Every structure is written in C-alpha cells, then in structure tokens.
Amino acid sequence: MPLTRITDRPLVLDEHVEAVAHPASGAVATFLGRVRDHDPGVTGEVVALEYSAHPDAGDVLARIAAAWAARDGVLGVAVSHRVGRLAVGEAAIVAAVATAHRHPAFDVCAALVEQVKAELPVWKKEVLADGEHVWVGLEGSGDMGDPR
Numbered sequence: 001m002p003l004t005r006i007t008d009r010p011l012v013l014d015e016h017v018e019a020v021a022h023p024a025s026g027a028v029a030t031f032l033g034r035v036r037d038h039d040p041g042v043t044g045e046v047v048a049l050e051y052s053a054h055p056d057a058g059d060v061l062a063r064i065a066a067a068w069a070a071r072d073g074v075l076g077v078a079v080s081h082r083v084g085r086l087a088v089g090e091a092a093i094v095a096a097v098a099t100a101h102r103h104p105a106f107d108v109c110a111a112l113v114e115q116v117k118a119e120l121p122v123w124k125k126e127v128l129a130d131g132e133h134v135w136v137g138l139e140g141s142g143d144m145g146d147p148r
Contacts, residue, residue, distance in 0.1 A: 001066075001069075002019075002062070002065035002066055002068075002069045002076070002077040002078060002079070003015075003016065003019035003020075003065075003077075003078035003079070003080070004058070004061045004062045004065045004078070004079055004080065005058075005061075005080035005081075006053050006057045006058045006061060006080070006081055006083060006122075007080060007081075007082060007083065008082065008083050008084040009082075010082070010090065010091065011032075011080050011082055011091040011092075011093070011094040012094075013030060013032055013091070013094055013096070015078075016030065016078035016079070016080065016094050016095065016096035017030060017078075017096050019076065019078040019096065020075065020076025020077065020078050020096045020097065020098035021076065021098070022075040022076050022098050024075055024100055025075045025076065025098040025099065025100065026099075026100050026101055026102070027098065027099050027100070027101055027102040027104075027105040028076075028096055028097065028098045028105060029096070029097050029099075029102070029105035029106045029108070029109035029110075030094070030095065030096045030097075030109065031093070031094070031095040031096075031109055031110070031113050032091050032093075032094055033091065033092050033093040033094075033113070034089055034090065034091055034092065035048070035049050035086045035087065035088050035089060035090050035092055036088065037088045039126055039134075039136070042126060042128070042134050044128040044129060044130055044132065045128060045129040046088065046126050046127065046128060046129075047087075047088065047127055047128065047129050048085055048086060048087050048088070048126075048127040049085070049086050049092065049124055049125065049126055049127065050084065050085045050086075050124070050125040050127060050133075051081070051082060051083040051084060051086065051092065051122055051123070051124055051125075052083065052122065052123045052125070053081070053083045053120075053121065053122045053123075054121035054122070056121060057081070057120055057121050057122055060119060060120055060121060061079065061080075061081065061116065061120055064079075064112070064115050064116055064119060064120070065077045065078075065079050065112070068097070068108055068111070068112050068115075071108065073099050073100060073104050074097065074098070074099055074104070074108055075098040075099055075100070076096070076097065076098035077095075077096070077097055077098075077108075077112065078094075078095065078096045078097075079093070079094070079095040079096075079112060079113075079116060080093070080094050080095075081093050081116065081120060081122055083122065085127075093113065093116065093117075095109055095112055095113050095116070096109070097109040097112060123135065123136075124136040
C-alpha cells in the first residue's frame with residue numbers, strides 16, 4: 001500500500017523515501033513542493049499559504065497513489081499534502097516514487113504530482129504581506145464546493 005497523508009503536521013521527505021524502499025529499486029525520484037514568497041499572478045509578497053481540504057481528500061489521494069503504484073515497473077509510491085497555515089519555505093507536498101531505473105521514476109513522480117495538483121480537493125489561500133489574501137484553485141473545485 002502506498003503511503004498517503006493529508007496532515008497539518010510538517011512533511012518529512014526522508015519518511016517518504018523510506019516508505020518506497022524496495023530491494024529491486026535502483027531509483028527513487030522525489031518532489032518537494034515548498035511555499036514561495038511570490039506568485040506570478042498576484043501583486044504583493046506572499047507571507048504564508050493556508051490550505052483547506054475537503055473531508056474526502058484523503059480518499060482521493062489514496063486512490064491516485066494506488067493507481068500509480070499498480071503500474072508496471074513501479075515499486076513504491078508515497079505522497080502527502082499538508083493543510084493549515086504554512087510559512088514561506090515549508091513543504092506543502094512531498095512525493096517519492098521507486099522504480100528499477102531513473103527515467104520511469106522521474107516520469108511517474110512528475111505525473112503523480114501533476115495529477116494530485118489537478119484532482120485533489122485542496123484549496124489554497126495566499127496570505128499577502130499587506131494583510132490581504134487571494135484564493136487560488138477554486139475554479140477546479142467542481143462539486144466539492146467553495147471552502148469559504
């Protein structure tokens with residue numbers, strides 16, 4: 001079973017790497033998505049992100065990870081997303097994928113992260129230095145609703 005978590009606790013890359021350990025693995029590709037101090041589409045300095053998740057987000061994440069883990073050649077998958085208030089520099093998403101060779105590990109890890117970003121019912125509020133905020137990603141919320 002893949003390791004998946006929606007959590008308000010800090011994400012640890014090494015835990016994800018350990019979770020995909022396999023004797024046949026010659027490669028582990030990882031991704032660490034961190035909060036940055038800017039957004040190209042927003043005017044103003046970003047000081048924090050506040051993530052909110054739909055109650056079904058954990059099940060969605062588990063489904064996505066299980067589908068990638070079931071693919072030929074994939075030996076392990078681990079992916080977690082953080083919720084709550086995150087400061088600049090903190091990890092918002094961590095993923096690790098183990099395969100026998102490097103190219104499939106890179107490809108699957110990238111595709112996994114893209115699918116999580118596209119399908120996971122998690123919303124992001126950017127908190128700006130001037131006290132204003134901007135919601136990001138609500139257009140993809142479908143029938144999950146607006147978190148406000």
